[in-house]
Amino acid sequence: MKRYGIKVLGLGPYLRAPGDGRRSPQIRAETLIWALVVSRLLRSPAYHAVEGLVRSGACRALGAHRGFGDDALAYFTERLDAEPTRVALAASLRRAKRNKAFDDTLWISYVLDGTGGGRRCDAACALCHPSFDAEGQVVRYHHRLSLLTVVAGSWVLPVDAEPYGPGDSELAASTRLLKRSVAHLGRRFAQCVVVDAEYAGAPFLHAAGTLGLPVVARLKHNLPELFQAARDRFEAQPPTRSFQEKGERIEVWDADDFEPWWGLDWLSVRVLRYRQHHANGTVSEAYWLTNLSPRRAPSRTLFRLAKSRWGIENQGFNDAKNRYGLEHIGHHHPNSVLVDVLLLGLALTLERLYRLRYLRRGCHPPLSAITFCRLLWMSLGRQPPASDTS
Numbered sequence: 001m002k003r004y005g006i007k008v009l010g011l012g013p014y015l016r017a018p019g020d021g022r023r024s025p026q027i028r029a030e031t032l033i034w035a036l037v038v039s040r041l042l043r044s045p046a047y048h049a050v051e052g053l054v055r056s057g058a059c060r061a062l063g064a065h066r067g068f069g070d071d072a073l074a075y076f077t078e079r080l081d082a083e084p085t086r087v088a089l090a091a092s093l094r095r096a097k098r099n100k101a102f103d104d105t106l107w108i109s110y111v112l113d114g115t116g117g118g119r120r121c122d123a124a125c126a127l128c129h130p131s132f133d134a135e136g137q138v139v140r141y142h143h144r145l146s147l148l149t150v151v152a153g154s155w156v157l158p159v160d161a162e163p164y165g166p167g168d169s170e171l172a173a174s175t176r177l178l179k180r181s182v183a184h185l186g187r188r189f190a191q192c193v194v195v196d197a198e199y200a201g202a203p204f205l206h207a208a209g210t211l212g213l214p215v216v217a218r219l220k221h222n223l224p225e226l227f228q229a230a231r232d233r234f235e236a237q238p239p240t241r242s243f244q245e246k247g248e249r250i251e252v253w254d255a256d257d258f259e260p261w262w263g264l265d266w267l268s269v270r271v272l273r274y275r276q277h278h279a280n281g282t283v284s285e286a287y288w289l290t291n292l293s294p295r296r297a298p299s300r301t302l303f304r305l306a307k308s309r310w311g312i313e314n315q316g317f318n319d320a321k322n323r324y325g326l327e328h329i330g331h332h333h334p335n336s337v338l339v340d341v342l343l344l345g346l347a348l349t350l351e352r353l354y355r356l357r358y359l360r361r362g363c364h365p366p367l368s369a370i371t372f373c374r375l376l377w378m379s380l381g382r383q384p385p386a387s388d389t390s
């Protein structure tokens, strides 16, 4: 897999010079980076688990010529410049696009969202946010971060992340993240950005517009006038159209002539309502707003873009949290936290492209993520931990 990363995704120069900030390094930066990436794919992200691996018979298979301790990883990640990892991640995605990895799909979208994790009882670094009880007493601390993911058909690939501290906000962190990702990936990489309702304010919509990106945003009660106007109109009308999607009936209402709210510089707002009739008899409904024209994104395309929001939930956060340790804080230091989440993004992108594209050549069905993880453990001459049942 490392060879694939170097030859196909061009990660060689990054692995040799990942932004090491140590003064007199005893262990090569490439060794430490690769051990951190592989430990995430082995679903053992804790620094002491990495130490256990490199001090075992798996040392050489991991590309480490000598063992090292968890304190060496803490010292390394505190001082590692995060920018080369961001640049390498973006370059891998650009190269995957050039190699036609996403050619099956017409739309590539950015999906932005925030999440939390790393709960503890006391503050351990500048990124620890206090949580208060009803009396205003601090009950615990946790971390917050924004994540930007590329969604292209069935591909869900993390691009960049920004942990943020108390006093900052998800919206501000996500806006910085979007600007930086467009700078790294280029203006033409994706065609739109898909976000939840809390992003549907004029400042974020204008910031995306400045970057040349139309927005697809969930419409909820935080825009009460537009939400009510859309409900009043659509509930009095039959659906604009209906279609089958993955065996389920979808009804959509779609109109592009709603009044923009005060402060929004759009000429009009397009609103889509969908009702999805699930196979088990339940019905889910949602409203979305956008400045994509119906000609560019017909109702069915807009429905799919809106549903891609769940890609980041399922293959982004849930996968990263439940399987790859996104919530685990290896070392409470702002730079280590940032580096760890970026290396998790690099690990997931590398794994998905390698497993689903490189290993899938011919007519073989793709390996599942857990089968790939078990094969990785066996390639190290070790058994996966018994608790790993996902």
Ligand SMILES: [Zn+2]
Residues within 6 Å of the ligand: 123, 124, 125, 126, 127, 128, 143, 332, 333
């Ligand atoms: Zn912390």
